[in-house]
Amino acid sequence: MSDPGFFISVEGLDGSGKTTQVGLLAEAMSRLGRRVTVVRDPGSTALGERIRELLLEPSAGSPMAPWAETALFLASRLQLAAEVIQPALAGGEVVVSDRYLDSTLAYQGARGLAADDIVTLHRVCGLERLPDLTLILDLPVELAVTRRRNGTPDRMELEATSYHESVRSGYLGLARHFPDRLVILDATRPADELAKLCRELAVERLTVGREI
Numbered sequence: 001m002s003d004p005g006f007f008i009s010v011e012g013l014d015g016s017g018k019t020t021q022v023g024l025l026a027e028a029m030s031r032l033g034r035r036v037t038v039v040r041d042p043g044s045t046a047l048g049e050r051i052r053e054l055l056l057e058p059s060a061g062s063p064m065a066p067w068a069e070t071a072l073f074l075a076s077r078l079q080l081a082a083e084v085i086q087p088a089l090a091g092g093e094v095v096v097s098d099r100y101l102d103s104t105l106a107y108q109g110a111r112g113l114a115a116d117d118i119v120t121l122h123r124v125c126g127l128e129r130l131p132d133l134t135l136i137l138d139l140p141v142e143l144a145v146t147r148r149r150n151g152t153p154d155r156m157e158l159e160a161t162s163y164h165e166s167v168r169s170g171y172l173g174l175a176r177h178f179p180d181r182l183v184i185l186d187a188t189r190p191a192d193e194l195a196k197l198c199r200e201l202a203v204e205r206l207t208v209g210r211e212i
Contacts, residue, residue, distance in 0.1 A: 001090075002207070003086075003090050003129075004089075004091075004094075005088060005089030005090065005091065005092050005093050005094065005095060005212070006089075006094045006095070006132050006133075006205075007080045007094075007097070007129065007130075007132050007133075007207050008025065008035075008087060008094065008095065008096045008097070008131055008133045008134070008135070008202055009097045009098075009099065009100040009101075009131040009133075009134045009135070010022050010025070010096070010097070010098055010099070010134075010135050010137065010173060010198075011100075011102050011103055011106070011134055011135065011136045011137070012101060012136055012137035012138060012139070012153075012171070013021040013137075013141065013144040013167060013168060013169060014144060014148055014154075014156065014157050015137070015139075015143070015144035015145065015146075015147035015148040016137035016139055016144060016147075016187045017136065017137055017147075017187055017191060017194065018098055018137055019040075019098055020191055021137065021191075021194060021195060021198055022038060022040075022096050022097075022098045023109060023134070024068075024191075024195040024198070024199075025096055025195070025198050025199060025202060026038045026094075026096045028195070028198075028199040028202070029096070029202065029206075030032070031196070032203070034093070034094045034206075035091070035092070035093040035094070036093060036094045036111045037084065037085075037088040037093050037094070037095045037096070038093075038095075038096050038098075039080060039084055039085065039096075039097045039098070040097070040098040040099065041073075041076065041077055041097055041099045041100050041103070042055060042072075042076035042077070042080075042097065042099075043076065043080075044080055044084055044173065044178065045050070045076075045079045045080055045083050045084060047075070047076065047079045048079055048080050051073075051076040053077060054075065055069065055072055055076075055155065055156075056154035056155050056156065057154070057155060058153075058154065058155050058158060058165070059155055064079065064155075066108060066111035066112065066113055067113070069108060069109045069111070069126075070104060070113060070118065070121070073103075073104050073108070073122065074104075074125065074127075077100070077101070077104075077105070077122075077127060078125055078126075078127065081127055081129070083133075085129075086129070087099070089129070094206070097131070100131055100134070100179055101119075101122060101131075101135055101146045102136070102156050102171070102174055103128065104118055105118055105119075105170065105174055106155070106167045106168075106170035106171045106174065106204055107167050107168075107170075109170045110163055110166035110167045110170055110176060117160040123129050130142060130163065130181065131181065132181070132205060133181065133183070133201065133202060134178075134181055134182045134183070134207045135183055135198055135201065135202075136171050136172075136174075136175055136182055136183065136184050136185065137185055137187035137194070138168070138171065138172070138185065138186060138187055139186070139187040139188050140168075140188075141161055141164045141165050141168060142161075143188065144164070145161070145164075146149040149175055171184075172184065183201055185197055187199070193196075
């Protein structure tokens with residue numbers, strides 16, 4: 001699938017600073033004269049925001065089945081791609097997404113779902129456009145928990161430490177398998193240093209075969 005836009009996703013554990021870095025990266029791209037669209041996955045559409053609430057609210061009953069959870073993430077992503085991401089990329093914009101497919105591979109992979117099955121499901125649904133660059137903000141689970149301690153934990157954040165360790169391992173494994181697209185960054189760095197690295201990586205990839 002070809003389009004004139006550029007697609008960046010930012011990944012990592014909750015508490016890694018994703019949302020902050022997404023905002024800073026979008027500002028940096030705007031200063032370079034690019035039109036930028038910022039999204040979050042799940043979310044950024046009316047349907048996606050309703051699904052986000054279902055996914056993140058603490059469960060009062062039985063645990064959500066792994067494939068049911070995956071299907072909800074997929075439904076939100078399908079709407080997000082059709083309504084926001086694809087039109088923006090077709091218009092030549094830079095799209096910066098707070099999470100995308102790799103979150104599902106890491107988080108639902110930690111539930112025991114096979115990555116190949118998740119990717120196949122996405123392809124069957126037509127979600128073949130992957131980010132051009134994925135920045136994974138990596139930090140120890142204990143530090144991630146400390147950073148988000150002041151907020152009210154959502155359903156995913158309430159999972160056991162062992163689950164989040166599996167998610168982190170999943171991200172590191174993905175980076176080893178897809179080194180051309182995924183880049184691991186040390187999220188223990190100060191936010192301004194991390195923002196500089198994110199900006200430099202994005203500009204480097206963006207300017208390969210393109211002009212800013």
